[in-house]
Amino acid sequence: MTRRMSIRHGVVAAVAAATLTSGCVSSVGDLPLPGGADLGDDPYTVEIEFADVLDLVPQSAVKVNDVSVGRVTKVELDGWKAKVTVKINGDVELPDQAVASIRQTSILGEKFVSLAAPEEGGGLESRLGDGDVIPLSRTGQAPEIEAVLGSLSLVLNGGALGKAQIISRELNAALGGRESDMRRLVRRLDEFLEVADDSREEIVEAIEQIDRLAVATREQQQAIDDALDDLPAALRTVNEQRANLVKMLEALTELGAVGTDVIVKSQEAVTADVKALAPILDRLGSAGDALITSLEVLPTFPFPDSLLGSSVKEANAYQMGDYLNVSLDFELDFSKTYALMKPAERRALKESLRSDDVDGVLARSAVAP
Numbered sequence: 520m521t522r523r524m525s526i527r528h529g530v531v532a533a534v535a536a537a538t539l540t541s542g543c544v545s546s547v548g549d550l551p552l553p554g555g556a557d558l559g560d561d562p563y564t565v566e567i568e569f570a571d572v573l574d575l576v577p578q579s580a581v582k583v584n585d586v587s588v589g590r591v592t593k594v595e596l597d598g599w600k601a602k603v604t605v606k607i608n609g610d611v612e613l614p615d616q617a618v619a620s621i622r623q624t625s626i627l628g629e630k631f632v633s634l635a636a637p638e639e640g641g642g643l644e645s646r647l648g649d650g651d652v653i654p655l656s657r658t659g660q661a662p663e664i665e666a667v668l669g670s671l672s673l674v675l676n677g678g679a680l681g682k683a684q685i686i687s688r689e690l691n692a693a694l695g696g697r698e699s700d701m702r703r704l705v706r707r708l709d710e711f712l713e714v715a716d717d718s719r720e721e722i723v724e725a726i727e728q729i730d731r732l733a734v735a736t737r738e739q740q741q742a743i744d745d746a747l748d749d750l751p752a753a754l755r756t757v758n759e760q761r762a763n764l765v766k767m768l769e770a771l772t773e774l775g776a777v778g779t780d781v782i783v784k785s786q787e788a789v790t791a792d793v794k795a796l797a798p799i800l801d802r803l804g805s806a807g808d809a810l811i812t813s814l815e816v817l818p819t820f821p822f823p824d825s826l827l828g829s830s831v832k833e834a835n836a837y838q839m840g841d842y843l844n845v846s847l848d849f850e851l852d853f854s855k856t857y858a859l860m861k862p863a864e865r866r867a868l869k870e871s872l873r874s875d876d877v878d879g880v881l882a883r884s885a886v887a888p
Contacts, residue, residue, distance in 0.1 A: 556581070556587035556588055556589055556590055556608065557608060558590070558606055558607075558608050558609075559610055561609035562589065562606045562607060562608055563607055563609055563650075564592075564604060564605070564606055564607075565604075565605055565607060565647060565650075565651050565652070565653065566602055566605075566651075566652045566653070567602070567603045567604075567605060567632065567652075567653045568597070568600050568601070568602055568603075568652070568653065568655040569600065569602075569603060569621065569655070569658050570600055570655060570660075571601065572601040572603060572630075573630055573663065574630060575603065575621055575630045575631075575632070576591070576594065576630075577590075577592060578590055578591060579591040579629065579630055579631050579632065580629075580631040580632070581606075581631065581632045582632070582633050582634070583611060583613070583633075584635070585633075588607055588608045588611045588634075589605050589606050589611070591603055591604070591605050591632060592605060592606050600655055607634075613634060613646065613647040614636050614645065614647065615645035615646060615647050615648075615651065616645075617634055617635065617636060617637070617647050617653060618634075618635055618636075618637055618657045618659075619634050619635075619653050619657065619658045619659075620633050620635075620658065620660055620661060621660040621661065622660075622661045623663075626664050627664070637657070
């Protein structure tokens with residue numbers, strides 16, 4: 520029995536030595552672990568960039584949907600990021616935009632690389648293949664238990680939990696006895712949110728108008744800057760003219776007082792003028808059609824259209840006479856004329872009237888110097 524075991528150990532050592540010296544592997548760490556993923560006959564290699572690989576080591580598993588499909592072959596530093604090289608079974612189909620993350624099998628379990636399709640899009644039209652790289656923008660890591668416990672300790676050790684107790688106590692003190700007011704406030708908030716939801720289009724339009732205003736303001740920035748640069752000089756000028764501005768305002772105040780006094784005193788006269796104007800407007804309104812007809816005749820007097828006809832032929836056929844039958848009445852008042860006469864003319868007029876020579880009086884009055 521002992522001899523058989525010695526022969527078996529010798530065969531294993533010989534096979535291991537032959538494997539190491541044949542050049543298939545460079546170190547013991549490159550040997551596949553028992554029970555690892557089956558890479559198949561035609562695996563492909565993918566490089567993945569991580570900001571932090573935690574304690575991920577070669578020979579760690581590569582999984583898709585928690586099924587082992589490959590293993591990590593190399594972990595190295597590339598600048599300020601880590602580069603992990605993995606081999607994946609050739610039968611596994613992943614989209615070209617696949618994402619990668621470092622997860623744990625359990626709370627205290629080993630790390631492994633998890634591959635998955637992106638949440639949006641990522642069909643199999645373009646597949647992940649040999650030599651592809653998953654960049655840093657599509658990789659991440661799950662939070663470790665140490666980080667979770669550290670954050671929890673900050674909450675429990677006089678952190679946010681104590682503040683939450685203070686906030687709760689202060690809220691109870693503030694809302695005590697005001698339950699009805701809070702219910703009313705909640706109802707009003709609900710109504711406000713409902714109105715805001717109904718006015719979404721108007722709100723969006725207002726935001727777009729504000730955006731256009733901001734763009735227009737940005738385009739006029741140089742003009743605004745120039746105006747702001749000129750503003751101090753303008754303010755200095757206004758300050759220098761402050762006394763004159765005060766005098767002008769005082770004069771305007773006096774002018775307003777005088778204008779008010781004039782309006783108050785002339786109120787009765789204006790009212791009387793308006794009342795006197797009312798009958799005139801009433802008469803003009805009553806004259807309506809007749810006034811329009813007279814205005815049509817007046818420009819063509821004494822030959823209106825009704826007399827000459829409605830055409831040029833009728834107007835040419837009309838035979839106009841040499842005289843116009845017009846009756847004129849003159850009312851003569853010599854009182855003002857007599858007052859304007861010279862003494863010699865007055866004496867001549869008196870002598871003529873005594874002689875009943877009216878024609879001579881009129882003639883001499885017309886030619887008097």
